[in-house]
Amino acid sequence: MATFLFNELVFGPIYSRRLGQSLGINLLPTDYKYCNFNCIYCECGWTGGNNKIILPTEQQFSEILEQKLASLKETGKKVDTITFAGNGEPTIHPKFDAIIDKTIDLRNKYFPNSKIAVLSNATMLHKEKVVASLKKTELPILKLDSASNKTAKLLNDPKQNYSVEKVIKNFRKFEGNFVMQTMFLKGVFENQHIDNTTDSEINAWLKIVEKTKPKLVMIYTIARDTPAENLEKISLSKLENIAKQVNNLGIETQVSG
Numbered sequence: 304m305a306t307f308l309f310n311e312l313v314f315g316p317i318y319s320r321r322l323g324q325s326l327g328i329n330l331l332p333t334d335y336k337y338c339n340f341n342c343i344y345c346e347c348g349w350t351g352g353n354n355k356i357i358l359p360t361e362q363q364f365s366e367i368l369e370q371k372l373a374s375l376k377e378t379g380k381k382v383d384t385i386t387f388a389g390n391g392e393p394t395i396h397p398k399f400d401a402i403i404d405k406t407i408d409l410r411n412k413y414f415p416n417s418k419i420a421v422l423s424n425a426t427m428l429h430k431e432k433v434v435a436s437l438k439k440t441e442l443p444i445l446k447l448d449s450a451s452n453k454t455a456k457l458l459n460d461p462k463q464n465y466s467v468e469k470v471i472k473n474f475r476k477f478e479g480n481f482v483m484q485t486m487f488l489k490g491v492f493e494n495q496h497i498d499n500t501t502d503s504e505i506n507a508w509l510k511i512v513e514k515t516k517p518k519l520v521m522i523y524t525i526a527r528d529t530p531a532e533n534l535e536k537i538s539l540s541k542l543e544n545i546a547k548q549v550n551n552l553g554i555e556t557q558v559s560g
């Protein structure tokens with residue numbers, strides 16, 4: 304199906320219900336996806352190929368971001384959030400820590416009231432530098448799609464050793480100061496049924512929410528074309544029902560159906 308790539312290092316701002324006027328940052332290549340997951344629902348398509356990995360340098364990044372922020376300020380535009388997203392996993396960038404520091408400086412200079420968000424698949428949290436940088440941002444948004452290793456591996460196809468137990472251990476480093484993000488879907492992939500909304504899936508997932516106490520849980524489902532066919536959206540009423548169970552734990556939710 305038709306998926307898409309972000310063809311710029313800095314893009315937007317784009318209005319998002321979750322993040323307001325969000326200026327996107329793509330630290331990954333602009334012509335292919337570079338990720339250590341290969342999620343069956345990824346809007347950027349399948350991970351793959353033997354492309355030579357060329358990432359923007361810290362210098363290129365700061366020049367482009369500064370130009371963009373200066374021009375947005377000059378033209379009276381609003382930026383609610385500076386959001387690291389794009390064509391893959393932003394924390395893979397070897398200069399992620401320096402880039403976050405630079406982003407904080409530039410945010411303070413041009414849009415001091417805006418927040419910095421990082422959408423991450425949480426696979427690099429074994430690196431203390433990555434955790435320390437994420438903690439400096441207002442919204443480290445960390446993915447966990449299932450409490451079951453089997454389901455998570457089917458949904459995310461991690462390229463390295465991955466286990467839900469390790470993710471929980473790493474989430475605890477944030478002492479609740481993080482946002483958990485979960486994609487809910489069902490369907491069939493490679494002849495296997497997938498559904499991370501069954502009662503047993505949700506009960507196990509809620510236990511992780513309860514243990515790690517994120518300050519917010521973002522719940523969403525498929526909104527655009529996915530690389531795998533035969534995947535289905537989850538109804539808004541079902542997502543709201545899941546959110547209600549999170550709210551019963553005293554934790555705030557945001558639902559995108």
Ligand code: SF4
Nearest residue numbers: 338340342345391424
């Ligand atoms: S972690 Fe994000 S960028 Fe990577 S494959 Fe999954 S959805 Fe795509």
